Amino acid sequence: MRGQPRFQYERTYVLLPPSAGVAWVEAVICATWDEKRYTIGGSADDAGIGDLDVRRVIAVNPGGWPGDLRAFFEEHYPGVQYAPIEATTPEELRQKLASGESSPWQQYLLWQCDPRWEGERFGATSCASTICQDGCYITNLAMTQRIYGIKADASPVTVDEALGPGGYSSCRALWSAVEAQCSIKIQSSGNLDDHLAAGGVAMIEVLPTSLEHFVLAVEKQGDDYLVLDSWRNEVALLSKRYSGIESFRLLSKVETSPPPLPTGRELVSVHIQGNSSAAADYIQRVQPAVVKLVMGMERAQWVKSVSPDTLVVYRQWVRNQGEFWEDPDPHRGARRYLETFLDSLHRNAQWIDYVETVNETIATGDTAGIQRTAAFDAAFCEALQEEGLPARPVILTAGVGNPQHGDEVRLMLPAVRACVATGGAVGYHSYWGARVDGYCSMSDAWEHFGGRALESWDPVFRSAGLYPHYLFGEGGAVYISGGHMPSSEAGWGYKETLNGDAQKYVAQILEFRRRLMEWNQHHGNRALGATLFTAGGGQDWRHFELTANVLGPLADAVT
Numbered sequence: 303m304r305g306q307p308r309f310q311y312e313r314t315y316v317l318l319p320p321s322a323g324v325a326w327v328e329a330v331i332c333a334t335w336d337e338k339r340y341t342i343g344g345s346a347d348d349a350g351i352g353d354l355d356v357r358r359v360i361a362v363n364p365g366g367w368p369g370d371l372r373a374f375f376e377e378h379y380p381g382v383q384y385a386p387i388e389a390t391t392p393e394e395l396r397q398k399l400a401s402g403e404s405s406p407w408q409q410y411l412l413w414q415c416d417p418r419w420e421g422e423r424f425g426a427t428s429c430a431s432t433i434c435q436d437g438c439y440i441t442n443l444a445m446t447q448r449i450y451g452i453k454a455d456a457s458p459v460t461v462d463e464a465l466g467p468g469g470y471s472s473c474r475a476l477w478s479a480v481e482a483q484c485s486i487k488i489q490s491s492g493n494l495d496d497h498l499a500a501g502g503v504a505m506i507e508v509l510p511t512s513l514e515h516f517v518l519a520v521e522k523q524g525d526d527y528l529v530l531d532s533w534r535n536e537v538a539l540l541s542k543r544y545s546g547i548e549s550f551r552l553l554s555k556v557e558t559s560p561p562p563l564p565t566g567r568e569l570v571s572v573h574i575q576g577n578s579s580a581a582a583d584y585i586q587r588v589q590p591a592v593v594k595l596v597m598g599m600e601r602a603q604w605v606k607s608v609s610p611d612t613l614v615v616y617r618q619w620v621r622n623q624g625e626f627w628e629d630p631d632p633h634r635g636a637r638r639y640l641e642t643f644l645d646s647l648h649r650n651a652q653w654i655d656y657v658e659t660v661n662e663t664i665a666t667g668d669t670a671g672i673q674r675t676a677a678f679d680a681a682f683c684e685a686l687q688e689e690g691l692p693a694r695p696v697i698l699t700a701g702v703g704n705p706q707h708g709d710e711v712r713l714m715l716p717a718v719r720a721c722v723a724t725g726g727a728v729g730y731h732s733y734w735g736a737r738v739d740g741y742c743s744m745s746d747a748w749e750h751f752g753g754r755a756l757e758s759w760d761p762v763f764r765s766a767g768l769y770p771h772y773l774f775g776e777g778g779a780v781y782i783s784g785g786h787m788p789s790s791e792a793g794w795g796y797k798e799t800l801n802g803d804a805q806k807y808v809a810q811i812l813e814f815r816r817r818l819m820e821w822n823q824h825h826g827n828r829a830l831g832a833t834l835f836t837a838g839g840g841q842d843w844r845h846f847e848l849t850a851n852v853l854g855p856l857a858d859a860v861t
Contacts (some may be wrong), residue, residue, distance in 0.1 A: 312356035315349040317397075319366030326362070329392035333399035346371065350379025353709060358383040358406060362395060380673065381712045387408075393590065406519050407528065410448045413535035414441040414458060425463040429473035429507040433458045436473055439837035440742045441532035442463075442505050443475065443484055443553075444520045449503055449520070450555040451767040452485045458557035477525040485556040490549070497552045498522050501765030505551040508544040518551070557769045557826035567591040567611060568860045569822075569831050572816045573776055574601065576838025580850040587611055587857045592831030594658075594775050600648050602653035613695060613830065615657040615773055627678050636681035640689075647691060654693045657686060658729060658775060664700040664714075672705055672713045687724045695726035696773050701702055702733040702751055702780070703785065711762045730755035732808045732832055735782025736794070736802050736810060743782055744813055752814060756821050756829065767860050778846060779810055793846030794833070804851040811852075812859055 317332045327342060334340045340360070343349065346367070349359045350842075351775035353443035355537065357379070364371040364386045375382040385406040389395035390523045414420070420434035422642055433441070440461045461484060469479030477488045478728060498521060505516045517529040517540065527540040534543065572581045575597070586608045592617040593605050602614045620626070620642055629635030634703045639660060647654060679697035686695050697717050705711060721728060735743035735750035743750070749757035755772060763770060781792035781799040794800045794807040811834065818829050837848045 306353055308637050310355050311352055312358070313341060313352065313378075314338065314358040314360065315343060316360045317349045317362060318342070318344050319363045320330050320344065321366055322362065325392040326395060329396040330399060332827045333396045347375060347378075350375050350382050350385050356383070356645065356707075360399075363388055377677075378671075380676075380716065381709070405520055407452070407530055407537050410445050411530050411535065411537055412441050412448075412532055414438055414532040415535070417632060419457065419459050422459060422462075424458065425473040425475075426467045426470040429470065430472050433462075436514075438516045438532050439475055439505070441514055442456060442530075443480060443486060445518050445532070445839040446486055446503055447484060449453060449487075449767070452555060481556055485630070486658055487554045487556050489552040489554070492552045494519070494550050494552065494798075495522050498527075501767070503553050505553060506540065507548040507550065509548050511548050513544075515553075516806055517544075549559075555767060555769070557828065558837040569818050569829065570811060570856070571831055571833050572853070573833040573836045574598070574838055575836050575843075576840060577839035578848070580848060581854045583850070584848075584853040584857050585612070586710035588861055590831065592773060592833060594833040596836075599643070599650050599654065599820075601746050606653045613655040613773075614653055615658060615833070616643075616647075616693075617650065617661065617775065620660075623660040627674065628664050629678075632674070632681040632746070633675040633685070636678055636685045640682065640685050644689070646694065647689075648805070651691050651693065654691075656696045656727060656773060657693045658696040658699055661699050662701040662731065664698065666703045666704050666710065668705075669710065669713060672710055676714050676717040679717035683717070683720040683724040688812045695721060695724060696729040696775060697721050698727060698730040699731060699775055702731050703754065707758045708762075714759075715766055716770070717762070718763050718766075718770055720835065722768050722770050725769040727830060728755060729773050729775045730759070731776040731835075732774040732814075733777055733780045733787070733835075734810070734814065735787060736779035736799050737782060738798055738803075741782070742779075742810055742813075744810070744817065747785070748817065751782075753817060753821075762824070769826070769828065772829045774829070774833040777814070777832050778834045779807060791843070791845060793843070795845040795847065800843070804849070804855065807852055808855045808859065811856060815860070 318326050322392055330342050349745060350357065359375060359382050361371055361384065372384050375384050383406040387398055389398055414437040415434040420432065422433050424433055424440060437458050441458045444456040444458050444460045446860035447453040453460065465475055465479050466484040469476055469483060481487050497504055498519060504519045506519050507516050515533055517531045519527045519529050521528040522556060524711065529540050531543065568588045568590045571592050572584055574581050575596045585605060589609045590612055592613040592615060594617065595601050596617045597619050599616055605612055605614055626635045659679050664672055683695045683697065685695065698714055732752045744752055779794040779799055780787045781796055792799050795802045800806050818832060822829050834848055836843050836846050839847055
């Protein structure tokens with residue numbers, strides 16, 4: 303296919319500024335050609351383009367380009383690993399490239415003999431060592447905190463302070479203390495290569511054993527490992543410095559769980575558009591974890607009066623959301639969208655816990671649209687936070703089956719970062735396919751439809767060090783044929799879906815619930831709840847209406 307790589311490979315592009323002459327090209331070739339075969343050029347677009355899982359750009363003297371080069375790649379070529387490097391002469395560039403200083407991992411490297419802490423004592427009172435002498439272990443932990451986004455300014459000193467004397471056995475940090483105080487889980491078993499490929503890092507105890515030294519492995523490169531070495535203060539291949547691996551420790555970020563849900567709070571709940579006695583009865587009986595309101599913000603006060611611990615999610619319906627989402631300035635567009643209901647939000651602030659962004663703007667194959675959504679949703683997170691209200695954002699409210707797995711999911715990372723930073727949640731619409739003949743897509747296509755956000759999106763987010771919460775704002779059974787859902791109106795009541803068979807629908811809802819609960823057991827309860835579409839939807843959504851013969855038996859089953 304035109305434009306597609308024949309196979310996946312890791313590309314590193316050395317981007318020279320417009321003013322660079324032949325001597326600079328020769329310096330790059332001299333430093334990298336024999337061992338690394340980097341691509342060399344002067345086009346920022348060539349450096350960023352390509353459907354590759356790994357695209358690294360070493361930007362030489364980025365100040366020589368007009369504008370912010372990092373911002374250019376973030377906007378036009380998201381996913382690029384950007385590594386700036388400054389050099390005043392071609393010879394200085396050659397030396398820096400040869401030493402590994404150009405690695406994107408250089409920004410995380412810490413030197414245990416840094417003058418700021420080289421003479422500091424650490425560990426338990428029985429430990430007589432300084433950080434420079436024996437501090438590789440805690441320096442590796444500090445670099446891990448930086449890489450995983452746990453603590454951006456981490457250092458061996460901050461790790462030592464967090465652990466305290468009780469967090470050590472002499473000079474060696476206790477794993478339990480590292481997990482509790484530094485949010486890093488340590489494991490001595492598992493597959494090192496798989497862990498690194500998934501975006502993790504690992505401590506490697508190097509050979510010879512007499513060194514008693516640990517380095518931090520960040521990548522597998524061929525048969526070798528790229529490591530951050532706090533003793534030598536360099537990024538290098540393991541084999542260039544040491545004779546092998548004595549042992550390893552897999553390091554994982556401890557997922558931050560939301561506060562435990564009060565007893566009785568049920569994950570599956572209702573999406574409400576209008577008056578519904580069936581939905582009201584369900585809320586009163588079940589006390590669910592979450593309820594979603596579309597318009598009618600004043601209903602939130604009633605929800606809180608009968609179920610005080612229920613989280614209320616609000617969505618504002620607007621006639622032409624494109625006028626906000628398609629604004630060339632995403633910050634202006636997000637602010638204008640928020641202002642359509644901001645006065646009401648201030649009046650009802652004490653009852654609204656979450657507010658949704660614009661609805662279903664992500665489509666498979668529309669990379670420009672996905673990037674626009676990511677920028678808009680990130681700006682929406684910021685705009686909502688600026689108001690100082692208790693409500694948090696719900697973003698990426700993608701329609702079921704969108705976007706494409708892999709690269710298109712990575713385009714959403716800027717929005718996820720903003721979401722996590724502002725305490726928000728991701729709001730994928732978790733519908734599943736069903737047919738009257740008994741077929742249900744949860745049996746063989748969970749990761750493509752109902753569970754797409756959990757099984758396809760979340761691994762990408764985790765690999766970037768992001769662990770968002772999820773609030774599934776819509777969901778339920780929809781007619782499916784040939785792997786597609788041809789009608790957005792064919793809910794459980796439609797003749798070819800479940801033909802109004804409430805018993806079958808409740809059984810499918812309970813299976814959906816079971817899968818959410820099972821995922822939560824392994825992922826820190828980050829799925830906060832899901833609201834079934836819809837109650838009080840009127841004639842247009844009659845095939846989705848959550849009637850008493852659905853919500854009544856469902857309440858019986860979950861209470």
